[in-house]
Amino acid sequence: MQDFIKQIEECKNLNELESLRILVLGKKGKLTEQFAKLRNLDAESKKELASTLNAQKEEFNQAYAKKFKILEQESLNEKMKENIFNFTYFDKNAQNGALHPVMSTMDKIIEYFVSLNFSVEKGPLIEDDFHNFEALNLPKSHPARDMQDTFYFKDKRLLRTHTSPVQIRTMLKQKPPIRMITPGAVFRRDFDLTHTPMFHQVEGLVVENGQKVSFANLKSILEDFLHHMFGDVKIRFRPSFFPFTEPSAEVDISCVFCKGCGCRVCKNTTWLEVLGCGVVDPNVYGFVGYKNVSGYAFGLGVERFAMLLHQIPDLRSLFEGDLRLLEQFR
Ligand code: PHE
8 A cells, every 4th residue: 555655646747646546446446456355254354454445545545635736736837837928929910909989989078178177077876866866956756767767776776867966976075166077877777779778978067156157158168069079060059958957958960960951860850969958056056055156067978979970870889899880990
């Protein structure tokens, strides 16, 4: 037996060790053969031999297990050496990646406002009712709270349905003046040609002390912004409603697809809606403890901007990861 223990020590790899194990404990192994002899012995001798054999088996197994661990680690180390990453390798044929059109559109939007000294604020994707709805003057019965639109967690938290809660968070931690945008993902229970359950918004907020800010300021900055994004388009402001702004407007640009002739995308209206905006409703200031201030806010969907900039007809194709689409943006 001591011979086998010595052979275990001498094994150089896991294969050798396994061969040895079979030689000793396999079906026709040396030790197995000894065990077979027990059958023909009388009770007294059987007991004696069995105890010797079991002790030997135990000794072998222990030595085997110890060696196995060592050889296994060595073999792992070898494999690691083979797969080691070569940081100096340069593949001349590698293809460059590119920004996803949604991200490049987002960047273009952010760059515009950063150049006007807007700060860029971020907030959590998982929100509570107060920040996502209540502080934005959304009454309990507002359809936006409907189960149809909002993803709720069991504990009543929710996935934010717009980036507006970041306005609230920023106003709660900062005094006016505020000049901010907040880009990021938002979530709604919606899925068709023009809606996906996750999409991106950029929202803006300006608040000044006193009554300096008016709808005229809002109109002028948005007109400049839309010309920056879409070039020479016509722009119109249409009265609308948002709980957190008063007065509110939706902003249309002349259709970038048909240039005013009427087409499927603009549904023959020659106009495309691109923005929601308005003068901040005084009720909102009440929720964040602001007094004697004035301001405006606006919000837009980044995917919609990307579609219009790049003439992509189906919103969902932005999320399919199809290289045939993405390669066009390299
Ligand atoms: N939060 C609004 C939405 O998601 C957009 C909006 C923002 C409208 C700010 C007006 C002012 O629909």
